[in-house]
Structure formats: C-alpha cells, structure tokens
Amino acid sequence: MNIAVIGNNYFGPKIAKELQRYDSLNIYIYYDTNGKTSDKIKFLINIFKIDVVYSFSASISGGGALNIALKFNKKIIQHFIGSDVLSAIEDFNNKKINYDLINRSQYLCIEQHLQEELKTININAITKLIIVAELPKVKHPKLPESFVVLAYIGNNNPIFYGINTIIKLANDFKEIEFRVAGLKNYPNIPSNVKLLGWVDMNKEYQNSVVHIRMPQHDGLGFSVLEALSYGLVVFRNYNSPHVNYFKNYDDLVMQMREVKNAFNKGKLEINYDAINFIENKYKKEFFLKDIINILLKDNNDS
Structure with a gap:
C-alpha cells in the first residue's frame, strides 16, 4: 500500500x-x-x-x-x-x-x-x-551536586509555553538556577535564568534535578518522558504517570520548596519507578x- x-x-x-x-x-x-x-x-x-x-x-x-x-x-x-x-x-x-x-x-x-x-x-x-x-536508557543515574531546574520554552510562542511562570519562579527562588532550552532571547530575564536555545538535552537532563512543563495546552509532552527516563522530578500542569501534578502557581511553589528541602537534606532520591515505567511501556x-x-x-x- x-x-x-x-x-x-x-x-x-x-x-x-x-x-x-x-x-x-x-x-x-x-x-x-x-x-x-x-x-x-x-x-x-x-x-x-x-x-x-x-x-x-x-x-x-x-x-x-x-x-x-x-x-x-x-x-x-x-x-x-x-x-x-x-x-x-x-x-x-x-x-x-x-x-x-x-x-x-x-x-x-x-x-x-x-x-x-x-x-x-x-x-x-x-x-x-x-x-x-528511542527514549534514553540511563544505566547509573545520579543527582547533580547543584539544584538545577530545566524547562523547555518554544521560540515561536514563549507565553504559551510558560515563560512568565518561569520568570516568576526565578524571582521567588533566587538561589535556584533555571535553565531554559529552546528559547534564545526574551526581555527582562532574571540573572538566575539561562536561555540556552537549541542544546544537547541529554546533557541538560543529566545536570538537572527538576524538569517543568507547563504550556497552556499540551499533547504528549515528549520532554516529560525524556526527563522521567533520567529519573528527574517532573512538575507538570497535566496529570500523567509519575509526574508531580500542580493545579496552580501556589501549588507549584509549595511542591518546589518541598523538593528543594529534600535535596538540601540529602533525602531526595532518583525516581527509579519512573525510569522503569518509561523503559517498560514506551x-x-x-x-x-x-x-x-x-x-x-x-x-x-x-
């Protein structure tokens, strides 16, 4: 055919x-x-x-x-x-x-x-x-030394992908580095937000603790699957398996604080359940x- x-x-x-x-x-x-x-x-x-x-x-x-x-x-x-x-x-x-x-x-x-x-x-x-x-298969994942948050913001429509929320988070968590793939330029970006453009995402996942995905409307969200395959904590405004679903900005801030505190105390662990889920299902x-x-x-x- x-x-x-x-x-x-x-x-x-x-x-x-x-x-x-x-x-x-x-x-x-x-x-x-x-x-x-x-x-x-x-x-x-x-x-x-x-x-x-x-x-x-x-x-x-x-x-x-x-x-x-x-x-x-x-x-x-x-x-x-x-x-x-x-x-x-x-x-x-x-x-x-x-x-x-x-x-x-x-x-x-x-x-x-x-x-x-x-x-x-x-x-x-x-x-x-x-x-x-194929989604990455990470044999020996480990947490990085620094608490880094990774996000993807499309160049074509940054507001749709949530750039304003990233800026707000960066101002509320000045001690955290926010790395934004996809987007190259945007006005009034806080100093703790790094706009990366197109980069090697595998390297970024390896050096991040959290991945955030929060477009105004979403489909599959392939970056969610990639981040989960590395065992990252994934915050998402759509509920799906092994993600930290948040209902609104206050909810996101609360969960971010909890994860950051666990990381600082050495109690945060790699999300092996998510890794196994991705490897077996996708x-x-x-x-x-x-x-x-x-x-x-x-x-x-x-």
Missing part, C-alpha cells in the same frame, strides 16, 4: 521515516502540503496511487490535502496531537465543520485528556500514542506496529 503522511512538518517526516524503516513492504512518504508548493503538487500528482492519507495533526474543517483525499475517496486517518484540538474546538464553535470529512475520517489522539476534550465537540477519537525516537516498535495496523486495516474490517 501507498501511505501519504501529511500534517506537522517537524514530526511528520520523522514518522514517515520510522514507519518505512519498520515496514518495508509498504510505502510511506511525507508531503509538507501546508508549507511547500512542490509537495502540494507531488501530492496531487500521486493521489491516484495513494491508498491512505495519514495526517499527523487533525482537523474537522478540512482544507487542502484533506479535501483532495475526500474527493478521491481515500482512506483518511487523522491524529490529534495537541493544539490542533484547540483549533477543532474553535472551528466547532464557529460552525466551520466539514461533516463529510468527520464521517470519513478515523480519528486518533495521542493522550487521554485530548480524547476527553474532543468528546465535548462530538469527536470520538481512539487514544494511540506514537513516538519516533518502546518505539510497539507504537509503530500499532499505528501500522490501523493504517493498513481494510476499511471493511469490523
């Missing part, structure tokens, strides 16, 4: 590559139909031999490649991954709904909380995770196989 992967232009190519590596009997090609005119043309030319369109990022309103897939009666699998859920909710509220697309699509989502959000707009999505990189091949089975399943199968 010929499977066209479209959607997110960061993860999409990686997914197509890994699917092809795992399944050499079928063809997986990524088309950046949102960003490249040449890929739009290639997709249109190849539509006659494409059997399945797999969009990693989903829509209820359609457009572009999804509309073409509809017109040519292709099997459509759409995978909600995060902020596309917010877009779908906005489209639903604005009555920008393509019911033909909804009825013809099989919807997936990468996290259970996304599934619950989608139910509010009458979209039934199956929770299916997919990861395209195996790339398992998720790839699961997605391939869905992509290749005949439309007439029950």
Whole structure:
C-alpha cells in the first residue's frame, strides 16, 4: 500500500521515516502540503496511487490535502496531537465543520485528556500514542551536586509555553538556577535564568534535578518522558504517570520548596519507578506496529 503522511512538518517526516524503516513492504512518504508548493503538487500528482492519507495533526474543517483525499475517496486517518484540538474546538464553535470529512475520517489522539476534550465537540477519537525516537536508557543515574531546574520554552510562542511562570519562579527562588532550552532571547530575564536555545538535552537532563512543563495546552509532552527516563522530578500542569501534578502557581511553589528541602537534606532520591515505567511501556516498535495496523486495516474490517 501507498501511505501519504501529511500534517506537522517537524514530526511528520520523522514518522514517515520510522514507519518505512519498520515496514518495508509498504510505502510511506511525507508531503509538507501546508508549507511547500512542490509537495502540494507531488501530492496531487500521486493521489491516484495513494491508498491512505495519514495526517499527523487533525482537523474537522478540512482544507487542502484533506479535501483532495475526500474527493478521491481515500482512506483518511487523522491524529490529534495537541493544539490542533484547540483549533477543532474553535472551528466547532464557529460552525466551520466539514461533516463529510468527520464521517470519513478515523480519528486518533495521542493522550487521554485530548480524547476527553474532543468528546465535548462530538469527536470520538481512539487514544494511540506514537513516538519516533528511542527514549534514553540511563544505566547509573545520579543527582547533580547543584539544584538545577530545566524547562523547555518554544521560540515561536514563549507565553504559551510558560515563560512568565518561569520568570516568576526565578524571582521567588533566587538561589535556584533555571535553565531554559529552546528559547534564545526574551526581555527582562532574571540573572538566575539561562536561555540556552537549541542544546544537547541529554546533557541538560543529566545536570538537572527538576524538569517543568507547563504550556497552556499540551499533547504528549515528549520532554516529560525524556526527563522521567533520567529519573528527574517532573512538575507538570497535566496529570500523567509519575509526574508531580500542580493545579496552580501556589501549588507549584509549595511542591518546589518541598523538593528543594529534600535535596538540601540529602533525602531526595532518583525516581527509579519512573525510569522503569518509561523503559517498560514506551518502546518505539510497539507504537509503530500499532499505528501500522490501523493504517493498513481494510476499511471493511469490523
């Protein structure tokens, strides 16, 4: 079969590559139909031999490649991954709904909380995770000598990813070094906040005690899985296994103080339960196989 992967232009190519590596009997090609005119043309030319369109990022309103897939009666699998859920909710509220697309699509989502959000707009999505990189396997993790907090803040939307909360924390915990990956520049940053840009995250995890992830809306949160694989304490504003979930800023401050005090007294331990959980549950091949089975399943199968 010929499977066209479209959607997110960061993860999409990686997914197509890994699917092809795992399944050499079928063809997986990524088309950046949102960003490249040449890929739009290639997709249109190849539509006659494409059997399945797999969009990693989903829509209820359609457009572009999804509309073409509809017109040519292709099997459509759409995978909600995060902020596309917010877009779908906005489209639903604005009555920008393509019911033909909804009825013809099989919807997936990468996290259970996304599934619950989608139910509010009458979209039934199956929770299916997919990861395209092996998570680190740390043989002998150890706590660093200094209490360091690591965060990721995207350059494209720092406020969405929580930069203001990082700044507030840094002012409330002046003795702590906050290291921020992703973001290169931002005004009025406290002296104990280091903006790193793109860096070797493995090295950063090794030298950190805490990882914070707190976007206004989240999907999988791959950095959460990476941090847990190193046994870090992970603060997150979404509840998931082996994280320290916080409800609001005061709750985050309270938990930060508790972890910092335990570290200062030598009572903080590596989170081995989290390490074992990640190692046993998050195996790339398992998720790839699961997605391939869905992509290749005949439309007439029950």
